[in-house]
Amino acid sequence: RLKQATFPIHKTLDTFDFTLTPSLNRNRFMTLAKGEFVEKKENVIFLGNSGTGKTHLATGLGTSLIQNGYKVKFITAQDLVEELLTANVxxxxxxxxxxxxxxxxxxxxELGYVPFSKTGAELLFQFFSNRYERASVIITTNLDFTxxxxxxxxxxxxxALLDRLTHRSHIFLLNGESYRFRQSMKRIEEREGGRPRE
Structure with a gap:
């Protein structure tokens, strides 16, 4: 199942530092990992700037769900739209x-990183509508709903799409400095012999 999920990189919830994102309730999140939202056909949406841990959390959540017996598939929004366009043709x-x-x-x-063509957007809307109240989606995006x-x-x-997606959703806002930026700065400072910033 893990191989079938096609995760770009293996991430788990255990390796996510929840202390860096105070807005995230770790206990609530770990409850989600058990899969009750999947049984209820609910969605999970992560909104936040680049590098704030959205993909890590989505992948970690997906990994936990697989361990609990669910079938999970990972794909970027751009790749999904390309596959939908090909299937349509x-x-x-x-x-x-x-x-x-x-x-x-x-x-x-990565929903929102690349705008879609009119046909691509319509096909993605249809894809989401087809899953509505039939199966769950987890979405990561750098865009506010507006x-x-x-x-x-x-x-x-x-x-209409937001109405369907948010109707039965767990929405997480991830704000703050990029984890990748923070880690890069730490490596630079350690390499230069300085102490990592607090």
Missing amino acids: ELKLTAFEHKWLKYDVIIID EWTSVFGNDKMTI
Whole structure:
């Protein structure tokens, strides 16, 4: 199942430093990892700047869910849209969507980093609508909900999509300095013989 999930890198919740993100309730998060939200067909959405741990948390949550017996699949939003466009051209869209419904949870990473074409946005909207109250999604995005129109390009479609996605969702806001930036600075200071910043 871990191999089938196609995670880009192996991350677990144990290696995430919750003390760096006070807004995250660790206990609530560990409860999610047991999978009750999957049984209820609910979603999880991580919003925050680049480098704040969204993909780590999504992957760690996915890993825990796999250990609890669920089928999970990881894909970037851009790759998903490209696959949807290909399936649409080949007239295999229905079969494609049925294949993805076999997964209990789909992790869609980096929604909002690249705007989609009109057709791509419509197909992604249809994909989400097809899973609505049938199976869970975990989404990571660097955009506030008010900015999603810039990706989907249509106010009414964006409002309808957000209505479905947030209806039964656990939403986590991750703010603060980038973990990657913080780690890079620490390495530089250690290399130069200085003490890491507090």
